[in-house]
Amino acid sequence: xxxxxxxxxxxxxxxxxxxxxxxxxxxxxxxxxxxxxxxxxxxxxxxxxxxxxxxxxxxxxxxxxxxxx
Numbered sequence: 843x844x845x846x847x848x849x850x851x852x853x854x855x856x857x858x859x860x861x862x863x864x865x866x867x868x869x870x871x872x873x874x875x876x877x878x879x880x881x882x883x884x885x886x887x888x889x890x891x892x893x894x895x896x897x898x899x900x901x902x903x904x905x906x907x908x909x910x911x
Contacts, residue, residue, distance in 0.1 A: 853874035853875075854874060854875060854877075855872070856876070859880060860884050861881050861882060862885060866885075
């Protein structure tokens with residue numbers, strides 16, 4: 843019997859949410875993805891050490907055009 847593949851499903855965030863708590867740790871409510879920018883990057887501390895990024899990861903050949911497969 844063949845088992846279906848199970849995929850990890852990340853939570854989609856719809857409403858505005860703070861990225862960090864007042865102590866600088868990431869809030870669990872902010873872990874996920876959104877279709878629009880809804881994250882409040884409330885980072886405190888040294889201004890040169892603050893970073894903001896976008897991260898993309900494609901993990902399936904179905905997402906890529908044939909010339910990249």
